Amino acid sequence: MNLYITHSLxxxxxxxxxxxEMPERIARIQDQLISTQLFDWFLHAESRAAxxxxxxxxxxxxxxxxxxxxxxxxGVREIGEDISLSPGSLQAARHAxxxxxxxxxxxxxxxxxxxxxxxxxxxxxxxxxxxxxxxxFNNVAIGAAYALQKYGYERIAxxxxxxxxxxxxxxxxxxxxxxxxxxxxxxxLYPFSDPFSDVQNMVKMPLEKYSxxxxxxxxxxxxxxxxxxxxxxxxxxxxxxxxxxFLDPMANLRLHEKDYLWxxxxxxxxxxxxxxxxxxxxxxxxxxxxALSMSAxxxxxxxxxxxx
Numbered sequence: 001m002n003l004y005i006t007h008s009l010x011x012x013x014x015x016x017x018x019x020x021e022m023p024e025r026i027a028r029i030q031d032q033l034i035s036t037q038l039f040d041w042f043l044h045a046e047s048r049a050a051x052x053x054x055x056x057x058x059x060x061x062x063x064x065x066x067x068x069x070x071x072x073x074x075g076v077r078e079i080g081e082d083i084s085l086s087p088g089s090l091q092a093a094r095h096a097x098x099x100x101x102x103x104x105x106x107x108x109x110x111x112x113x114x115x116x117x118x119x120x121x122x123x124x125x126x127x128x129x130x131x132x133x134x135x136x137f138n139n140v141a142i143g144a145a146y147a148l149q150k151y152g153y154e155r156i157a158x159x160x161x162x163x164x165x166x167x168x169x170x171x172x173x174x175x176x177x178x179x180x181x182x183x184x185x186x187x188x189l190y191p192f193s194d195p196f197s198d199v200q201n202m203v204k205m206p207l208e209k210y211s212x213x214x215x216x217x218x219x220x221x222x223x224x225x226x227x228x229x230x231x232x233x234x235x236x237x238x239x240x241x242x243x244x245x246f247l248d249p250m251a252n253l254r255l256h257e258k259d260y261l262w263x264x265x266x267x268x269x270x271x272x273x274x275x276x277x278x279x280x281x282x283x284x285x286x287x288x289x290x291a292l293s294m295s296a297x298x299x300x301x302x303x304x305x306x307x308x
Contacts, residue, residue, distance in 0.1 A: 001042070001043055001111065001112050001113065002041075002042040002043065002112055002113065002114045002115070002116075002303070002304040002305070003042060003043045003044075003045060003103070003106050003111065003112035003114070003115045003116075004033075004039075004042050004043065004044050004045070004115075004116050004118065004300075005044075005045045005046070005047050005099040005102055005103060005115060005116070005117045005118070005119070006026060006030065006044075006046065006047065006099065006117070006118040006119060007046045007047045007095040007096075007098075007099065007119065008046075009049075009088065009091045009092055009095045010023075010026055010092045010095050010096055010119045010120050010121075011023035011026065011027070011092070011120075012086070012087075012088025012089070012091055012092045013086060013088060013089045013092035013093065013120060013121050013136075014076055014084075014086035014088070014089070015076065015084045015086075015134070016076040016078075016084055019084070020249065020250060020287035021120065021121065021122070021134040021285075021287065023120070024289060025120060025283075025286065025287075025289065025292060026118050026119065026120055026283070028289045028290075028292060028293040029118050029283070029292065029293050029296045029297070030118060031293065032293035032294065032296070032297045033297060033300065036297060038297065038300070038301065038306060041304070041306055042304055043111075043112065045102060045106075047095045047096075047098040047099035047101075047102050047117070047119065048095070048098040048101065048102055049091070049094035049095050049098050050094045050095075050097035050098040050101055050137075050142065052064050054097070054098075054101060054142065054146060055094070055097060055137055055142060057142055057145035057146055057149060058128070058137075058138050058141040058142045058144075058145045058172055059126070059128055059129065059137060059138070059142075060128055060129040062129070063128075063129055063130070063131075063137075064090075067085065067089070067090055067093075067131065067136060068090055070085055071085050071086075071087055071089060071090060072085060072086065072087060073087060074087060079131075080130075080131065080132070081132075082132065082133050082134055082190075083131045083132065083133075083134070083136070089121070089136065090136075092120065092121060093121055093136040093137050095119065096117075096119035096120060096121060096122075096123065096137070096139050097123070097137050097139045097142045097143075099117040099119045099139070099282070100117055100139045100140065100142060100143030100146075100237075100280065100282055101142070101143060101146050103115035103117055103143065103280040103282075104143055104146055104147045104150070104151070104235075104280065107235065107278045107280060108147075108150075108151050113276075113277045113278055113279075114268075114277070114278070114279045114280075114281075114303050114304055114305075115279070115280045115281065116240075116281045116283075116299075116300050116303060116304075117139070117280070117281065117282045117283060118283055118296075119139070119282065119283055120283065121134060121135060121136050122134055122135050122139070122241070122283065122284040122285060123135045123136075123137055123138045123139035123140060123141070123142075123168070123239075123282070123284070124138060124139075124140060124141075124160060124162060124164075124166030124167075124168055124169045124239045124241075124284050125138075125164070125166065125167055125168050125191060126138040126141075126168040127167070127168045127171050128168075128171055128172070128175075132167070132168065132191065133164065133167075133190060133191060134285075135168065138168045138169060138172060139282050140158055140160075140166075140169060140237050140238075140239050140282050141158075141168065141169055141172040143237055143280065143282070144156045144158060144172070144176070144179050144237055145172075145176070147235060148176070148178055148179070153178070153234050153235055154178055154234060155178060155179075155180070155231060155232060155233050155234050155235075156178065156179045156180070156233060156234065156235045156236075156237060157179070157180045157181075157182065157228055157231055157233035157235070157236045157237070158173070158179060158180065158181045158182070158236075158237050158238075158239060159182050159224070159228065159236060159237070159238045159239070159267055160181065160182065160183040160184070160185075160238075160239035160241070160284070161183075161184050161220075161238075161239070161240070161241060161244065161260075161263055162183075162185065162239055162240075162241020162242075162243060162244070162284045162285045163185060163186050163189070163241060163243040163244040163248070163250070163251040163253055163285065164185055164186070164189060164190055164191065164241070164243070164250075164251070164285060165183050165185040165187070165189075165191060165193045165204070166181070166183055166239055166284075167191040167193050169181055169183075169239065170183070170193065170202065173199075173201055173202055174199060174202075177200075177201050179201065180201045180202065180203075180227075180228070180231045180233065181201065181202045181203070182202075182203045182205070182220075182223075182224040182225075182227060182228055183202070183203070183204050183205065184205040184206075184207060184216060184219055184220060184224065185204075185205070185206060185207065186206075186207050186208075186209060186211070186244070186251050186252060186253050187206035187207065187208070189209075189251055189252075201231075203223055203224050203227045203228075205219040205220065205223050205224055207219060207253060209252045209253075210252055210253070210254055211253050211254065212253075212254040212255070213254070213255060213256060213258075213259050216244070216253070216255055216259055216263075217259070217262060217263075220263060220266065225266055225270065228267075228270055229270050229273070229274065232274050233270075233271075233274055233275050234274070234275050234276075234278075235275050235278050235279075235280070236267060236270070236271050236275055236278065236279045236280070237279075237280045237281075237282065238264075238267060238279060238280065238281040238282065239282060239284045240260075240281045240282060240283055240284055240296070240299060241283075241284035241285035241286060242260060242285065242286030242291065242292050242295035242296055242299070243284075243285035243286050243287055244259070245257065245286070245288065245291040245292075245295055246291075247288040247290065247291040248285075248286065248287055248288045248291055248292075249287055249288060250285070250287050257291070257294045257295040257297075257298045258298065260295045260296075260298050260299045260302075261298040261299065261301070261302045261307070264281075264298075264299045264302040264303050265302050267279060268302065268303065268305075279303060281299065281300075281303055283296070
């Protein structure tokens with residue numbers, strides 16, 4: 001079975017008027033699934049709130065306290081570059097991370113093989129002791145750390161096709177050799193990370209400005225997917241960012257929704273070979289609402305085997 005996890009409290013995080021990372025993002029994905037009559041074809045669940053201890057699996061214990069103390073009583077408070085908080089931000093972020101923990105429990109228990117977490121705020125830029133780039137906590141890193149600790153996984157792969165490199169996830173896998181990261185991203189672009197891989201458990205695929213579908217697919221076919229297969233993961237976690245779409249205002253790649261179908265198909269194929277089919281996908285970027293909803297729907301259809 002397939003499982004879709006979200007929570008209404010994820011919409012409480014407010015970055016301010018006109019900000020691209022808006023609550024409507026998760027609503028539009030869900031609306032697209034409903035309007036295309038896909039929503040009834042999988043299980044649904046509301047996520048739990050991650051505890052302080054669970055968030056600290058991938059973050060400094062003081063980070064939760066720092067964010068809690070910085071929450072405004074009303075309105076929006078900017079606490080750093082590209083980081084704003086509203087009164088409900090911590091609740092939203094706890095449920096975003098909690099969705100990934102619930103997803104790990106679901107695939108481990110056999111309740112689901114594949115899970116999509118439609119949550120926000122996103123996570124892959126969040127560092128060990130610092131929120132960054134619209135991200136408060138690193139949802140995929142917390143999920144991977146939880147799977148390692150609770151269920152004794154030995155090899156977990158994180159696949160990140162967001163247009164921005166997941167610097168926070170890179171920081172995590174540098175501390176945790178049991179987790180592999182494959183990341184394609186536009187370069188140069190925020191967070192302006194080193195475009196080259198220098199550790200065995202990471203493959204970076206920098207893509208030049210205006211790279212199209214052919215360049216994206218070639219990078220994954222020649223570099224990312226062979227390395228993913230060679231790592232032989234027991235679980236694949238996806239940082240599913242859809243901001244490489246040609247309509248997205250935050251970057252300059254020229255991808256289409258069918259590219260997200262393609263990369264999902266390749267990930268699922270490797271998961272079936274290596275990981276007993278287990279894939280957990282977690283929403284990251286995607287800021288044009290139409291492109292986001294169409295791309296996410298193609299991803300979910302392929303992830304859940306609904307394209308046949």
